[in-house]
Amino acid sequence: MPLIERLPKKQRHQHLLKLIEENPFVTDRELTRELKVSIQTIRLDRMELGIPELRERMKQMAEHSYDQVRSLPLDEVVGEVVDLQLDKSGISIFEIRDEHVFSRTQIARGHYVFAQANSLAVALINDEIALTASADIRFLRQVHMGEKCIAKAYVRSMNGHKGKAKVEVFTYVGEEMVFQGNFVIYRSTGEENFEGGM
Amino acid sequence: MPLIERLPKKQRHQHLLKLIEENPFVTDRELTRELKVSIQTIRLDRMELGIPELRERMKQMAEHSYDQVRSLPLDEVVGEVVDLQLDKSGISIFEIRDEHVFSRTQIARGHYVFAQANSLAVALINDEIALTASADIRFLRQVHMGEKCIAKAYVRSMNGHKGKAKVEVFTYVGEEMVFQGNFVIYRSTGEENFEGGM
DNA sequence: ACTGTTTTAGTACCAGGTTCTAAAATGATT
DNA sequence: AATCATTTTAGAACCTGGTACTAAAACAGT
Numbered sequence A, B: 001m002p003l004i005e006r007l008p009k010k011q012r013h014q015h016l017l018k019l020i021e022e023n024p025f026v027t028d029r030e031l032t033r034e035l036k037v038s039i040q041t042i043r044l045d046r047m048e049l050g051i052p053e054l055r056e057r058m059k060q061m062a063e064h065s066y067d068q069v070r071s072l073p074l075d076e077v078v079g080e081v082v083d084l085q086l087d088k089s090g091i092s093i094f095e096i097r098d099e100h101v102f103s104r105t106q107i108a109r110g111h112y113v114f115a116q117a118n119s120l121a122v123a124l125i126n127d128e129i130a131l132t133a134s135a136d137i138r139f140l141r142q143v144h145m146g147e148k149c150i151a152k153a154y155v156r157s158m159n160g161h162k163g164k165a166k167v168e169v170f171t172y173v174g175e176e177m178v179f180q181g182n183f184v185i186y187r188s189t190g191e192e193n194f195e196g197g198m
Numbered sequence C: 001a002c003t004g005t006t007t008t009a010g011t012a013c014c015a016g017g018t019t020c021t022a023a024a025a026t027g028a029t030t
Numbered sequence D: 001a002a003t004c005a006t007t008t009t010a011g012a013a014c015c016t017g018g019t020a021c022t023a024a025a026a027c028a029g030t
Helices: A007-022 A028-035 A039-049 A054-067 A110-124 B007-022 B028-035 B039-049 B054-070 B110-124
Strands: A072-075 A079-085 A089-095 A130-139 A148-158 A163-173 A176-187 B080-085 B089-095 B130-139 B148-158 B164-173 B176-187
Touching (some): A028 A039, A079 A110, A089 A110, A110 B130, A130 B110, A148 A176, B007 B039, B028 B039, B110 B164, B148 B176
Antiparallel strands (some): A079 A089, A163 A176, B148 B164, B164 B176
16 A cells, blocks of 8 residues: 555646636646646546536536526626526626725726626627627716626617627616616627627 | 428428527437427528537537636736826736636627726826716727737816816727727816716 | 556447438429 | 429438546556
């Protein structure tokens, strides 16, 4: 029973866990290049660690995002999507915290409010590639720390199945509208003829 | 050229679209049972309709939800200010990194590019409180991972010592302009009469 | 040298497809 | 009825990213 030098395996397991956490879309073959062991070892490791194969991981993520209709944790920046009807409308909630405000004034930095609206607008578009082409935005009043921004987005038009979609977003704190924006989103399913877009 | 009774195909396409929308996890084989046609027909139909295979659909869903969960800080997204002449002009540099892009396309999320420009515009205003009131922005082309965005901002007008300032921001990657925005910034030293602002 | 673990190799097999070729069925036109 | 285009079906080869299994090799410790 070997007692010393048993570390490499454990270390590799840690490394493996980290790599897969960093990029759940990595294949075993790609992992061999990173970990410098054979693909069989990778697979033995995954077994020992109970990590499912790539396709199963993707399936789980897809199912997770699919049936967890509510409480989809978008991101702390972007807010939490609480309702999403693709190509129609969506709602996200974002609480302004310490790290989002100017420390002097405790007023939220504009780009966080924008980011919430922008992310929601993009998330709404049911397309492979959805990028913001342009936006016209108004910050109607300051948002302060601790306030909850509720952004409601509506798809207003939809040039065919490809092209541009117009999405209007209203952000409220309570009854008060604090932000309003008109986004033009590119919904270019695999095409190359962008004028621009993010 | 058959002219009548061409409906069945179109109808089947509609049915197919509906079935896949209802359950994106359905396999072609399962669809044959529902639509009573051969698996080849299902596949021809998917091709014509541009519907990817099950695994690709799952992958896209997984990436979609992953992207949402993943986008990070935005805190210090602002970029690095390398030149600043208060109330006149400024330059900041921001490199697009892994955490700023959609993983599928490696294209930067719009709000990061916006955040750089917004932060610079606000930083330019030599005032106690400077908040974005509104903005009109254009994303001129996609920015990809690894590219360095150089934002140049110019103060265009300056209503008195208080009130609104107009700031124009151009963001370049190399020689190419990738973003352009007109910001209206509140510069209200003694606050009070906000209409809005961030 | 003999054990036990760890790693590597190789084969067969699987789902859920794509790609291609080609035959059959269907329907409309003359 | 014979002809033509469209639509549907069939079949085989191939692909990715694996699983399952067997077995040999490489190490490590005693």
